Amino acid sequence: MMQSTGTNAMRCLALLTTLLPVAAFAAGTDSSTPPKSACKAGYVYDVMSDKCVKPQSGHVDDMMRLDAVRGYAYEGNLADALMVLDAMDDQQADGVLTYRGFIARMSGDMNEAKRWYDAALTQNPDNLLARSYMGQGLVLEGDWVGAKRQYDEIIARGGRGTWAEASLRDAITTGTTYTY
Numbered sequence: 001m002m003q004s005t006g007t008n009a010m011r012c013l014a015l016l017t018t019l020l021p022v023a024a025f026a027a028g029t030d031s032s033t034p035p036k037s038a039c040k041a042g043y044v045y046d047v048m049s050d051k052c053v054k055p056q057s058g059h060v061d062d063m064m065r066l067d068a069v070r071g072y073a074y075e076g077n078l079a080d081a082l083m084v085l086d087a088m089d090d091q092q093a094d095g096v097l098t099y100r101g102f103i104a105r106m107s108g109d110m111n112e113a114k115r116w117y118d119a120a121l122t123q124n125p126d127n128l129l130a131r132s133y134m135g136q137g138l139v140l141e142g143d144w145v146g147a148k149r150q151y152d153e154i155i156a157r158g159g160r161g162t163w164a165e166a167s168l169r170d171a172i173t174t175g176t177t178y179t180y
Helices: 005-027 062-074 078-086 094-106 110-123 128-141 144-156 163-174
Strands: 044-046 051-053
Touching (some): 044 062, 062 094, 110 128
């Protein structure tokens, strides 16, 4: 039996709407705006109560925690970022693994960072942010071929025009990497 185009379109729209939060978490944020932490000392902003709460609070979800991690990491508060990462519900989620790699790289341990990025990419080969962060680390090491390989993977996986693509492209062309 043939289904109408309208029915198929509605099903596709419903599926996309369902998957969008998962895709956003898996690939990380795609914002070129440097984040700012709304809270201090490892706390996470709870939109519903308009307060900062402990990261283990049941009032915040992993997306809120990941936003806090990104803000703390950008500000150089790596200990606070790790505290929030430790409170994440799914420690094997590729977003968690990606930010553990990011923190390792920002701490100067590129070997550890690569292990985390590889783990994130094993979980989700389409994690463009992990590819970008890994590529930026490779730029810092002078591995331009490896960085370009990650850039090419980002493009091949539909990442043209994303923050992951732009930040790695900038790193490759200027030698300057990003802290978020």
